[in-house]
Amino acid sequence: MVEIKPCEPSVLYNLLNRSGARLAEINYLCLIDARETQDYRTSHIITAKAVKTDSEGVFLLPEALEVDSMQHVVVYDSNTSSIQEDSRALLCARVLSEVSLSPVLVVIGGFQRFTALYTYLRTEKIMYTITELENLKQYPVEILSGLLYLGDEKQSADCSLLREMKISLIILLSQESMKGNQTIVNFPVDDSVKFDLYSSFERICDLIASHIDSGSRVLIASPRGRSRCSAVTIAFLMKHRKHTLQEAWSLVLGCKPDMRPNAGFLQQLEAWELHLTGRRETDISLL
Structure with a gap:
């Protein structure tokens, strides 16, 4: 049993x-x-x-x-x-x-x-x-109940899905810009190990927090919904939910097992943890 x-x-x-x-x-x-x-x-x-x-x-x-x-x-x-x-x-x-x-x-x-x-x-x-x-409609995974979601670019462009979920803000991490009925903030980000996402962590995380703190629902999206959006989601949890990199990684992985920030983003998350806590608490080789 x-x-x-x-x-x-x-x-x-x-x-x-x-x-x-x-x-x-x-x-x-x-x-x-x-x-x-x-x-x-x-x-x-x-x-x-x-x-x-x-x-x-x-x-x-x-x-x-x-x-x-x-x-x-x-x-x-x-x-x-x-x-x-x-x-x-x-x-x-x-x-x-x-x-x-x-x-x-x-x-x-x-x-x-x-x-x-x-x-x-x-x-x-x-x-x-x-x-x-x-062919059943797939909705973005839920990271924080009723507040924070992680998805792909197709989901971020589906107006009926966004209405059903009552999404108020979309953080789109893509080189392609998009317009819609919801508030869309586009950050031109490449899924490249050499791309500097770290410099945008502070601004993106604070933007997400300002909406979530008012009870609004936020969708973080990137083209495939695996690397860019998961890196930003982890960075947000580290800053505004006080998680270590290991804790934030485990939370997002539990919601979306196929998530995977590229190696460059992972190193930047390690540096983000050092910036936030003053020490490296997570061995990224074990993630």
Whole structure:
């Protein structure tokens, strides 16, 4: 039996929005809706599967899903607030934990809290083709809940996505400029190990902080959403959330596993840590 862990809605949000059409991979995510069948049919979180119970109300393993091969197993009910209560989510999670090789995550606040935060990720659709899964809209990953997001240039240009997410400011790190309904601040940055991004850290980080401190939502974007935007996101967390380089790196990596500042940016982040704290606390060779 594997461990059952509580899971913030943002964790599930990021699992649903990792790049590379991950949802089309058959062993990527097992997302189970443990509510009553009629509730599931009315509306559920996108890609979630309903689960059945036997005549005694015991949860059955989901059909046609090899739970033991899944990288991520997540279950939710209406509004479970703790993994200490005998809720439908917990009862279902215990059954899943008997066969899963990955920890079983229970969404705290359940469907009600998740969909209050991410209304655009609820649906009535039950069946998906591989092609549909590959083409589901991907949203920027969430770094700070309800405040800071990291994404690519395509997402930063999608007006409907930005409206759904209520993004107020876009920090675009690209040689290509862009206009839109939201406030867009373009910083011409090359993804080159020789490019001096360090000199812009202070100005960009303070701009992000000024918007976040007022409750506005900020999207940091670069063409592929991997190197430039992750470097700036890490720099912001180091200055305005007082993280070490190691701590900020781990936080962003947990939200977006394919993020990777280039070697030049990584060295500049090391220098940024020295500037902020007066000492080198992180061995970048271990990152």
